[in-house]
Amino acid sequence: MENQEMAEGSVKNILEQDSLKWVFVGGKGGVGKTTCSSILSILLAKVRPSVLIISTDPAHNLSDAFQQLFTKTPTLVNGFTNLYAMEVDPTVEEDMGSNEGMDGLISELANAIPGIDEAMSFAEMLKLVQTMDYSVIVFDTAPTGHTLRLLQFPSTLEKGLNKMMSLKNKFGGLMSQMTRMFGMDDDFGEDAILGKLESMKTVIERVNKQFKDPDLTTFVCVCIPEFLSLYETERLVQELTKFEIDTHNIIINQVLFDEEDVESKLLKARMRMQQKYLDQFYMLYDDFHITKLPLLPQEVTGVEALQSFSPQFVTPYQPSTIKGSVEELERRVSNLSQMLKDAEEELERLRKGKQKA
Numbered sequence: 283m284e285n286q287e288m289a290e291g292s293v294k295n296i297l298e299q300d301s302l303k304w305v306f307v308g309g310k311g312g313v314g315k316t317t318c319s320s321i322l323s324i325l326l327a328k329v330r331p332s333v334l335i336i337s338t339d340p341a342h343n344l345s346d347a348f349q350q351l352f353t354k355t356p357t358l359v360n361g362f363t364n365l366y367a368m369e370v371d372p373t374v375e376e377d378m379g380s381n382e383g384m385d386g387l388i389s390e391l392a393n394a395i396p397g398i399d400e401a402m403s404f405a406e407m408l409k410l411v412q413t414m415d416y417s418v419i420v421f422d423t424a425p426t427g428h429t430l431r432l433l434q435f436p437s438t439l440e441k442g443l444n445k446m447m448s449l450k451n452k453f454g455g456l457m458s459q460m461t462r463m464f465g466m467d468d469d470f471g472e473d474a475i476l477g478k479l480e481s482m483k484t485v486i487e488r489v490n491k492q493f494k495d496p497d498l499t500t501f502v503c504v505c506i507p508e509f510l511s512l513y514e515t516e517r518l519v520q521e522l523t524k525f526e527i528d529t530h531n532i533i534i535n536q537v538l539f540d541e542e543d544v545e546s547k548l549l550k551a552r553m554r555m556q557q558k559y560l561d562q563f564y565m566l567y568d569d570f571h572i573t574k575l576p577l578l579p580q581e582v583t584g585v586e587a588l589q590s591f592s593p594q595f596v597t598p599y600q601p602s603t604i605k606g607s608v609e610e611l612e613r614r615v616s617n618l619s620q621m622l623k624d625a626e627e628e629l630e631r632l633r634k635g636k637q638k639a
Contacts, residue, residue, distance in 0.1 A: 293322065293502070293531060293595045295571055297329050301497040304419055306527075309504035310514040311425035314535040314575075316343040317582050318504045319422035321592045324585075327365040330417040334366045339424040342369040349584045356414065361585045366416070430521050496528035503529060505563075506536045507556040512563065519567075532570050534563060536577040539601045545618075574599060 296305065305326075307319035316337070323335040334356055337344040344367050345352050348359055356366040411419060492498045501522050505511040515532065522529045537560070538553045563572060576599050582591050 292571060292598065293325070293533070293573055296322070296500065296502070296531060297325055297596075299497075299500075302418055302500060303492065304421070304499040306421045306423055306499070306501040307504060308421075308423040308501065308518065309425075310506075310511050313504050313506045313511060315339075315504045316347050316422050317588070317591075318502070318533050318535065318575075318595075319420050320344065320347045321582075321588050321595055322502065323365060323367075323420045324362075324588055324592055325595060326418055326420065327362055330364070332364045332366070332415070332417045333420065334368065334411070334414065334416040334418075335420040335422060336367075336411070337369040337422040339422060341424075344369055344422060347583060347588065359585070430518070434525065494526045499528060500531065501527055501529040502531045502533060504533045504535060507534055507559040507563070509559065512559050515563075516566065530570050531573070532563065532567055533573045533575060533595075534560065535575045537574045537599075538577050539599065 296302065305322065307315055307322060309315055316339075319335060323333050327333045335344065337352075342352075348367065350357075350360050350367075352367045352369045354368055354370045356368045359365045359367050503515050503518055505515045519529060538549060538556055540553060560574070573595060575594050578591075580587075582588055
């Protein structure tokens with residue numbers, strides 16, 4: 283019964299899973315990931331002791347969503363006592379380590395391995411986050427391709443570090459001779475490099491294990507009912523399955539519901555198009571919890587707007603009146619009367635303008 287209820291459209295399963303530590307929210311660009319991750323973090327803050335939402339998208343939108351400036355230091359969100367937010371860019375973290383001495387050498391070695399610089403920055407960020415005592419961490423990720431690279435980071439780093447270790451085994455003796463020859467301190471010694479790599483590898487293995495544990499990590503896919511978004515979601519789900527990362531929630535945003543007062547032929551055509559893709563989503567992901575969110579006439583920005591929209595994530599959205607009911611016909615008559623009145627006023631203005639001319 284519970285699964286049937288979830289299939290109607292809810293993220294209750296995430297809110298009720300107390301063991302979750304990491305929640306990733308991702309999908310194609312422009313589908314409303316930041317709004318969804320922000321609302322998810324607000325809902326989690328109601329049931330968890332402390333929540334941190336992190337934006338890893340270089341084009342940060344968290345500050346816009348909450349209408350509050352965030353930096354790479356966790357900041358308490360206005361109006362909350364247990365919700366924090368921060369914005370980081372895993373690709374260009376300048377101060378993850380000093381560029382001098384040991385860190386500089388590791389950084390230079392890392393840069394020689396494609397993709398590992400980004401992965402190491404992300405690893406450092408996760409290491410930092412793990413020292414913070416948050417009950418659950420929500421990631422507002424960059425568009426799909428970038429996100430998939432970040433999720434690959436444990437294996438990328440492991441390969442890279444193994445390569446660096448083999449280099450150390452080959453040139454270790456030469457390196458220690460050079461450090462002695464140039465009078466360098468022990469920071470550049472063979473043991474120091476080995477220790478640094480080993481400690482990093484331990485963090486990576488621990489995070490990798492956590493990411494693959496469905497009790498600790500889940501991925502929420504956000505999309506809109508259109509072909510490209512459906513295609514991208516399918517690719518994302520396949521990749522997540524390949525990485526052994528749990529995903530069983532899809533949020534379909536910007537859905538046009540068959541409201542009683544929609545008279546526009548264009549909107550009706552768009553509804554039919556959306557319905558075709560919605561049917562495909564339900565067919566492809568019949569075992570997923572699919573949440574449908576209505577297209578709104580305004581943007582959802584600011585804590586108040588986010589909170590007022592949040593019930594749609596827990597209770598399936600229902601159009602305001604039932605089609606074919608007395609209430610629906612009365613509203614249609616009222617809307618048509620208003621449209622007729624507006625048209626008559628516009629005609630009167632045009633006539634007066636013509637007379638003056």
